[in-house]
Amino acid sequence: MADGDENRRSIAMCEECGALYAALEISEDDYRPIGRRDGCQCGSLEFTPVDESVSDIDLEGDVTDE
Numbered sequence: 001m002a003d004g005d006e007n008r009r010s011i012a013m014c015e016e017c018g019a020l021y022a023a024l025e026i027s028e029d030d031y032r033p034i035g036r037r038d039g040c041q042c043g044s045l046e047f048t049p050v051d052e053s054v055s056d057i058d059l060e061g062d063v064t065d066e
């Protein structure tokens with residue numbers, strides 16, 4: 001119940017290089033990788049949400065098990 005933790009957590013994929021990150025939906029259709037305010041390792045800021053059922057992916061960002 002941390003303050004400011006009401007954003008939805010998701011998995012997002014970089015549209016440029018396909019890297020996967022744990023991400024927050026900060027607004028509609030706008031995702032940011034957790035711990036990466038500068039965006040992807042490739043410099044892109046465009047991410048596509050990925051279904052969280054994809055659980056065996058190699059996340060580059062920080063993710064916490066439930």
Ligand SMILES: [Zn+2]
Nearest residue numbers: 014017040042
């Ligand atoms: Zn990228």
